Amino acid sequence: MKNFLLLLYGITLLSFSSCGEEKNNSSDPLQVSKIEGKQLSVKKSLTEDEEIKSFIDPYKNRIKGEMNMVLSYTGETLSKSDGEYNTAIGNMMADAVMEFANPIFKTRTGNTIDGVLLNHGGIRSKINRGDITTQTAYNIMPFENEAVVVALKGRQVLKMFEYLSRSKRAHPISGMQLILNFKNQIKTARVQGKKIDPSKTYYIVTNDYLMEGGDNMKFFSQRESETFIDYKLRNIFIDYFKKYDTIQPVRDERFIKE
Template sequence: MNYKSLFFILFIVFFFSCKQEPQHLTRIEGKQISISDSLESDLEIEAFVKPYREHVNKELDSVLAYSVDTYSKSDGELNTAIGNLFADVIFEQANPVFKQRTGKDIDMVLVNHGGIRSIISKGNVTTRTAYEIMPFENSIVVVGLKGSSINQLITYLLEAKRAHPISKLKVVVDEDFNLVETSISNKPIEASKTYYVATNDYLYNGGDSMTFFQPNDSLFILNYKIRNAFLDYFAKVDTINPVIDDRFIKLKK
């Protein structure tokens, strides 16, 4: 028997001959570790990451289009230029996909004001711009809603009094937010008609208290992320110049 075998046997005998006392947690201690620029970089890790970081930054900084001005979601009361762009891009990019799959057209678009996460700055519009305004993985879905549910949607907009991005839907209110006019593609809304509404999966599932999307007539999952819709749109246009218009307005006396 070699010494390693002897040591192992003695360890086993000692271990099982010892009385196993119950263990109790008596104290938890911790300390705050500040993470700041004062921490020294690990040069080896930095060297490993550097080519990947440079590649990602090169892709993100690739120029796709040009913005003639700076656009923010705080620039308007009931509709904003960036919000109108947001909804119109979803319609323009998603409708051909929906049409090819179903033979139908999207009737309108509704997304949420809070979903716009950044401004679009005047100057070059890059891949990074699309990631900044839509950092989430939200995808476009199309929901079949009866006109009666569209009326619930409109009631939501009236109560919210916020510039939730819409496209193809028009809402006009008076100074007291009483409804004056509503239409989809310049036609009156019919209570019994099914309208195909493009939105995102977060809102479809009740996000921002938009409960009117369920129940519904039908649901179409396009497997098309909103960010990718923006990337595709920016890549095909030379210049973006969205405006505030009359799609959701309050009349003045």
């Protein structure tokens, strides 16, 4: 293996040296005259390079062990298709963000988080009944999105609720309630159990993708400020699973249609 690498290195040096000499002996720019290639098919008969395998295996086994580490348990399979307006898995994710982001935000700013808004499309996998592992957290949130607290005036929060009423998707929320009538019009819109004051500032946790207008959430562009708390959503879910050895999220009345 080492001899092969040395040979390859020597050939590369000779190639560059030849190019340099040719360029010095001619005033014309170098041009590629021909490109040749050969397809090397990957077959089961190919054998592993034992030297490379022995180098990689310790890292591979360490990662595999960490990803398969059991953190929690659920007695039911949780899927984002389980409800039209709110789902057990979405409620769990939004509540986890509220629970773990709020203490950090309060310590840094003295303010408390009023609500959480995530996106239905951001839930990338279901949680199967049984053991919940670190891999589970990566499955439901494979992206590197991080939590960010956005300051919105009440009038923008009302636009947020209008967006939710039109979306017809179970976007996860926490700390808030939205009830629609049979015409999909807003009947009740509350934050922390209270009617929305258009002039008040509310602190809403979302992720950096949505804050920048992802999923057409343009109301976030009219924010007063944003506070990054250096906490990836995936890490929040991992910490949530570590805290609760059994999770039992349910659908509730936070976002419904009468």
